[in-house]
Amino acid sequence: MKKITLNVALALFIGLVSACETKRETTEETTTTTENGMATDENVGMEMPQDTTSIVTGKPGVPVYVSDADFVAMAASGGMLEVELGKVAAEKGTHADVKKFGKLMSTDHSKANTELKDLASKKGWVRPASMLPDHQKTYDRISQLSGADFDRDYMAEMVLDHETDVAMFEQATQKATDTDLKAWTSKTVPTLRAHLDMARNINSSVSKK
CATH class of the missing domain: 1.20.1260.10 (Ferritin, core subunit, four-helix bundle)
Structure with a gap:
């Protein structure tokens, strides 16, 4: 029983590491760094909700204020x-x-x-x-x-x-x-x-x- 439990835990750990690595690689592919060290990418800007409706204004296509x-x-x-x-x-x-x-x-x-x-x-x-x-x-x-x-x-x-x-x-x-x-x-x-x-x-x- 202990052997099975350890195997399951090990499998879960390996899966978690793999997912994190995939996410990190995806981020690295889409992000570049400016000369002053600030991160930016081609879609830099305010977030757009998935339904393109602002939760702040309720108007279609209006970006939600992030920063x-x-x-x-x-x-x-x-x-x-x-x-x-x-x-x-x-x-x-x-x-x-x-x-x-x-x-x-x-x-x-x-x-x-x-x-x-x-x-x-x-x-x-x-x-x-x-x-x-x-x-x-x-x-x-x-x-x-x-x-x-x-x-x-x-x-x-x-x-x-x-x-x-x-x-x-x-x-x-x-x-x-x-x-x-x-x-x-x-x-x-x-x-x-x-x-x-x-x-x-x-x-x-x-x-x-």
């Missing part, structure tokens, strides 16, 4: 998307309001991106050097469109994007642990709300064409 550093990564990538798509809209938009909105996005979010970059540098937070994969896919898809198709898809995306922005930044005004980040998000929320109102109005116009 100040993760918020900065997601906000920086989203800001890049808004600037780059804004430039495309200013050039390719066929509706006058779409062009005007694109220019505003490029200007306002460039300013916000610079402020966030300075804050991240001061605090030692890692920012993505380019857009995160989901944002890059959105840019690639919309930037290839033209004419009325571009106007409709761009403005529809800007509504969704700014709904997410407002929800994210409102979370940060409540949950950020860094007082400077909390102050910056509080200052930025009114601008994002104004962008959202504009996007909804323009989207309503171009979607009827």
